[in-house]
Amino acid sequence: MSEEYHYDLVVVGGGPAGSSAAYEAARNGIRVAVLEKENSIAETVRTSGVTWIQNIKEFGIPDDCYNPIKNFSFCSPNNEVTISDSVPRAAVLDVRKTYRWLAQEAKQSGADIFVKINVNNVIKDEMGDIIGVSGVGPNGKITFHSKAVIDASGFPSVVAKAMGFATQWKRFGAGAEYEVKVENIDPDTWWLMVGQQYSPAGYAWIFPLGNNIVRIGVGVGKPESNVDPTQRLKELMDSKLGPIKKLGKISPIEFHYGLIPNDGLSRKTVFNNLILVGDSAGQANPLVLEGIRYAIKFGRAAGKVASDAIKAGNTDENYLKAYEENWKKEIESKINSAGKVQDRWIGLSDEEWDKELDIIKELKPEEFIDFIKAEFGLSNMIKLATHHPKLAVRQLFNLVKGKK
Numbered sequence: 001m002s003e004e005y006h007y008d009l010v011v012v013g014g015g016p017a018g019s020s021a022a023y024e025a026a027r028n029g030i031r032v033a034v035l036e037k038e039n040s041i042a043e044t045v046r047t048s049g050v051t052w053i054q055n056i057k058e059f060g061i062p063d064d065c066y067n068p069i070k071n072f073s074f075c076s077p078n079n080e081v082t083i084s085d086s087v088p089r090a091a092v093l094d095v096r097k098t099y100r101w102l103a104q105e106a107k108q109s110g111a112d113i114f115v116k117i118n119v120n121n122v123i124k125d126e127m128g129d130i131i132g133v134s135g136v137g138p139n140g141k142i143t144f145h146s147k148a149v150i151d152a153s154g155f156p157s158v159v160a161k162a163m164g165f166a167t168q169w170k171r172f173g174a175g176a177e178y179e180v181k182v183e184n185i186d187p188d189t190w191w192l193m194v195g196q197q198y199s200p201a202g203y204a205w206i207f208p209l210g211n212n213i214v215r216i217g218v219g220v221g222k223p224e225s226n227v228d229p230t231q232r233l234k235e236l237m238d239s240k241l242g243p244i245k246k247l248g249k250i251s252p253i254e255f256h257y258g259l260i261p262n263d264g265l266s267r268k269t270v271f272n273n274l275i276l277v278g279d280s281a282g283q284a285n286p287l288v289l290e291g292i293r294y295a296i297k298f299g300r301a302a303g304k305v306a307s308d309a310i311k312a313g314n315t316d317e318n319y320l321k322a323y324e325e326n327w328k329k330e331i332e333s334k335i336n337s338a339g340k341v342q343d344r345w346i347g348l349s350d351e352e353w354d355k356e357l358d359i360i361k362e363l364k365p366e367e368f369i370d371f372i373k374a375e376f377g378l379s380n381m382i383k384l385a386t387h388h389p390k391l392a393v394r395q396l397f398n399l400v401k402g403k404k
Contacts, residue, residue: 001139001140001141002140002141002142002143003137003139003140003141003142003143004142004143004145005033005142005143005144005145006144006145006146007031007032007033007112007144007145007146008025008030008031008032008146008147008148008307008310009022009025009030009031009032009033009146009147009148009149009150009303009306009307009310010032010033010035010132010133010144010146010148010149010150011025011032011033011034011035011111011149011150011152011303012035012119012133012149012150012151012152012153012158012159013034013035013036013151013152013153013154013158013278013280014034014035014036014038014041014042014099014103014113014115015042015099015152015154015278015295016098016099016102016278016292016295016296016299017152017154017277017278017279017280017295017296017298017299017302018034018036018150018152018153018277018278018299019034019041019099019102019103019105019106019299020102020106020295020296020297020299020300020303021150021152021275021277021299021300021302021303021306022034022106022109022111022113022303023102023105023106023109023111023300023303024299024300024301024302024303024304024307025111025303025304025306025307026106026109026110026111026303027109027110028303028304028307028308028311029307029311030307030310030311031110031112032106032110032111032112032303032307033111033112033113033114033144033146034103034106034111034112034113034114035114035117035119035133035135035144036113036114036115036116036117037115037116037117037118037119038115038116039115039116040115041099041100041103041113041115042095042096042099042100042103044256045095045096045179045254045256045258046154046256046257046258046259047095047175047256047258047260047290047292048092048175048177048205048207048215048217048256049066049092049093049094049095049098049207049215049292050090050091050092050093050190050207050288050290050292051066051090051091051093051290051292051293052089052090052091052293052369052373053068053088053089053090053091054089055293055296055297056091058297059293059296059297061093061098061101062101064094064097065093065094065097065098065101066091066092066093066094066098067091067092067094067187067208067209067210068088068090068091068188069088069089069090069091069092069188069189069190069207069208070084070085070086070087070088070089070090070188070189070365071083071084071085071186071188071189071190072084072090072189072190072192072365072368072372073189073190073191073192073243074191074192074193074194074357074360074361075191075192075193075194075242075243076193076194076195076350076353076354076356076357077195077196077197077350077353077354078350078354079353079354079357079358080243080357081357081358081360081361082189082361083360083361083363083364083365083368084365085365085366088188089365089366089369090190090369092190092207092208092209092215093292094209098292102296114137116137116138117135117136117137117142118135118136118137119133119134119135119153119158119159120134120135120136120158120162121133121134121135121162122134122149122159122162122163123143123145127272129271129272129273129274130149130159130163130271130272130273130274131145131146131147131273132144132145132146132149133146133149133159133162147273147310147315148273148274148275148306148309148310148315148320149273149274149275150274150275150276150277150302150303150306151274151275151276151277151280152277152278152280152295152299152302153280154278154279154280155169155172155258155259155260155261155279155280157169157276157279157280159274159276159280160267160274160276160280163271163274165268165271165274166267166276166280169259169261169262169263169282170223170263171221171222171223171224171261171262171263172221172222172259172260172261172262172263173202173219173220173221173222173259173260173262173289174219174220174222174229174257174258174259175217175218175219175220175229175256175257175258175259175260175289176217176218176229176230176232176233176255176256176257177205177215177216177217177218177233177255177256177257178215178216178217178233178237178250178252178253178254178255178256179209179213179214179215179252179253179254179255179256180213180214180215180216180250180251180252180253181212181213181250181251181253182212182213182214182247182248182249182250182251183212183247183248183249184246184247184248185206185208185212185214185247186208187208187209187210188208189208190205190206190207190208191205191206191207191243192204192205192288193205193206193241193242193243194345194348194353194356194357195350195353196349196350197236197241197350198218198232198236198241198242199218199219199220199225199227199229199232200220200224200225200227201220201221201222201224201225201227201346202218202219202220202221202225202229203218203219203288204216204217204218204219204232204233204236205217205218205219206243206244206247213253214247215256216233216236216237216244216247216250217229217233217256218232218233218236219289220232221262221346224346229257230257237250260279260284260289260291261279261282261284262284262286262289262342263282264282264286264335264336264339265282265283265328265331265332265335265336266282267281267282268324269281269323269324269327270317270320270321270323270324271317271320272315272316272317273315273316274320275302275305275306275320275323277295277298277299277302278291278294278295278298278299279291279295281298281327283295283298283327283331284335285335285338285373285374286335286338286339286341286342286374287338287341287342287371287372287373287374288372294327294331298323298326298327301323301326301327302323305319305320305322305323305326306320306323331374334374334375335374337374338374
């Protein structure tokens with residue numbers, strides 16, 4: 001049986017970018033469909049869920065969706081440092097609960113959410129522009145016609161690839177983690193573990209969710225390393241390396257695995273009738289490879305621009321480019337700068353990591369958060385150079401010089 005639907009806007013992907021785009025577009029008074037391939041929103045978790053309190057408040061995410069973090073501990077092979085704050089500035093999200101809350105917000109705004117929809121093709125007009133998508137649903141072939149499409153399909157970039165606008169990401173992070181119950185954990189403290197034993201091109205982590213539940217994970221940069229993060233995670237948990245040994249008995253609850261683009265902002269994100277957002281657009285912070293806040297923020301921006309364009313009867317690239325101008329103005333220079341720091345980090349030996357932690361521990365909590373969030377504004381850089389005149393700090397950031 002073949003099903004056919006007509007909407008103003010079709011959003012492919014029910015993650016944070018897709019739900020946020022649908023929420024904003026539906027609020028703006030157009031008919032929106034969200035197409036999710038899984039049986040339910042956030043059925044599979046692919047991210048560790050780290051984000052920042054400032055953004056959580058900005059988005060209105062409920063308090064029961066996250067665990068606040070105010071202490072940041074780092075471990076290298078022969079060094080350990082902790083930056084402690086009086087107030088929480090970071091958070092670990094209950095990813096499933098947060099994504100479902102975002103989807104519910106979209107639904108309450110008027111968006112229709114379809115699950116079990118595997119989009120595998122695009123519909124084009126005589127000019128070759130996208131005017132819908134098709135795929136397989138629970139009852140067989142399903143087609144959605146629309147005036148515009150938002151590709152929020154994440155790492156696979158389903159729509160952009162089907163249109164021939166994108167190829168597979170060349171550089172990306174692969175992450176594996178277990179959500180586990182442990183005997184001992186400080187719920188206010190996260191751990192980042194660096195050095196060859198933990199990850200040859202990345203880092204390992206312990207992120208607490210409260211109630212003695214934590215996420216223990218390993219991220220590995222590709223193609224910089226051929227290490228399998230799942231295998232390395234098993235080795236770390238079996239050997240209880242570093243701070244993992246402090247957790248006591250570990251009882252696994254759920255396994256997560258995900259991929260996140262790390263090609264920088266290399267993709268064009270607007271075409272006639274089409275917008276790319278979130279991981280599909282490569283909008284991720286290279287330092288810790290987190291992108292949920294960008295997915296929500298720019299998802300909303302994409303939904304607003306797309307719905308305004310549809311209401312104006314003009315969904316060509318020129319009208320939609322306001323979206324690309326918006327997000328590039330906000331994060332392009334920061335992501336480029338963060339990429340330089342990441343390139344430096346990937347090449348560090350264990351001994352160099354030991355020294356790097358000595359630099360990091362000199363930062364005040366707010367400076368550290370700005371750094372790890374890739375808030376590399378010129379004023380931030382000048383302040384850091386003033387407060388920390390050591391050459392090492394200047395080398396670490398090495399960003400003020402030549403900044404446009």
